[in-house]
Amino acid sequence: MIGSIDIGGTKTLVGLVDRGRIVIHERFATVTESWQEHFEQASLRLEKLCERAGWQTDSLDGIGVSLPGMVNESRGVLLLAPYAGWKNVPARDFFRRRLKNTNVFVENDVNACAVGEWTLGHAKGMQDFLWVTVSTGVGGAVMANGRLVHGAAQVAGEIGHVKVEFAAPRPCTCGQEGCLEAHASGTAISREFTQYIEKTPEAAQRCAALQLPIDARGCRMLADDGDAGAARILGDAARWLGRGLSAALNLLNPEAVFIGGGVGQSLDVLLPGIREVIAQEVVTPARSVPILYTKLGYNAAFLGAACLPEYERRKQHDF
Ligand SMILES: [Zn+2]
Structure with a gap:
């Protein structure tokens, strides 16, 4: 039985996972004012859930923690969580001490998703693959030779900051453009869609009639309803995704690419545009890579966190 804590930018999930099956879990808002208070809250809730399921935190086989930012996993430190503003947080030591369990491991959330896909999902048995989340932001994880690649400064796999637009580049949260x-995150699609609705009365009326949200999800739904403008916004996003993925495919030649996140759920609509660009920009042997929606679904980081203790154990024994 594994304890799992998935701390996201806005929501946190805690619970117990047994061989990939969620036994019990609970979701609550991430409070960003103080990491100590929030981590204490997550610990308390995990203790209570353990009690209800007849366990104690010190008797769990391990506890995995996924964190929303740059993580030095070997030191167990959250270096920077941009949304929360947390810096140099000794996450692993906090939870080891607080939950009286020495088998606590921490990872960046997208890396945790990749470990989850590898352990429970479509990536079982693969050595080289890419995991990309297209959500509020765009993040990536690289598994190479059966190990996560962290890089010299823990920012390997940051596909969200690969440059994809040079003629009309938009400013990015990282300070570059x-x-x-x-260009292709949920935030970017929402912004494009909002502007489109503001200047297109017919589309605005259709949105109101169908009670669609004015965000990336609404954009997908309006495109499904036959709106050419909404379809064009998604088509553009798909081509930018194709460009970003092409850079990664030429560099890493993975066996597969897995897509998660809210926008990732629209992979069926995005895939033709992504494929079109890949056909133009990727060297032939690396081109026919399968691009699949994650098997882990909405709880990918939570399930992935639960796979971290086993991943660490295998890493120590297999290499
Ligand atoms: Zn950027």
Whole structure:
């Protein structure tokens, strides 16, 4: 039985996972004012859930923690969580001490998703693959030779900041411009869609009639309803995604690419545009890579966090 804590930018999930099956879990808002208070809250809730399921935190086989930012996993430190503003947080030591369990491991959330896909999902048995989340932002994880690649400064796999637009680049949260995240994230699609609705009365009326949200999800739904403008916004996002992925495919030649996140759920609509660009920009042997929606669904980081203790154990024994 594994304890799992998935701390997201806005929501946190805690619970117990047994061989990939969620036994019990609970979701609550991430409070960003103080990491100590929030981590204490997550610990308390995990203790209570353990009690209800007849366990104690010190008797769990391990506890995995996924964190929303740059993580030095070997030191167990959250270096920077941009949304929360947390810096140099000794996450692993906090939870080891607080939950009286020495088998606590922490990872960046997208890396946790990749470990989850590898352990429970479509990536079982693969050595080289890419996991990309297209959500509020765009993040990536690289598994190479059966190990996560962290890089010299823990920012390997940051596909969201690969430059994809040079003619009309938009500013990115990282301070640069033309990044994949600035053009194809849920935030970027929502912004485009909002502008489109503001200047297109017929589309605005249709949205109101269908009670669609004015965001990336609404854009997808309006495109499904036959609106050419909404379809064009998604088509553009798909081509930018294709460009970002092409850079990664030429560099890493993975066996597969897995897509998660809210916008990732529209992979069926995005895939033709992504494929079109890949056909133009990727060297032939790396081109026919399968691009699949994650098997882990909405709880990918939570399930992935639960796979971290086993991943660490295998890493120590297999290499
Ligand atoms: Zn950027």
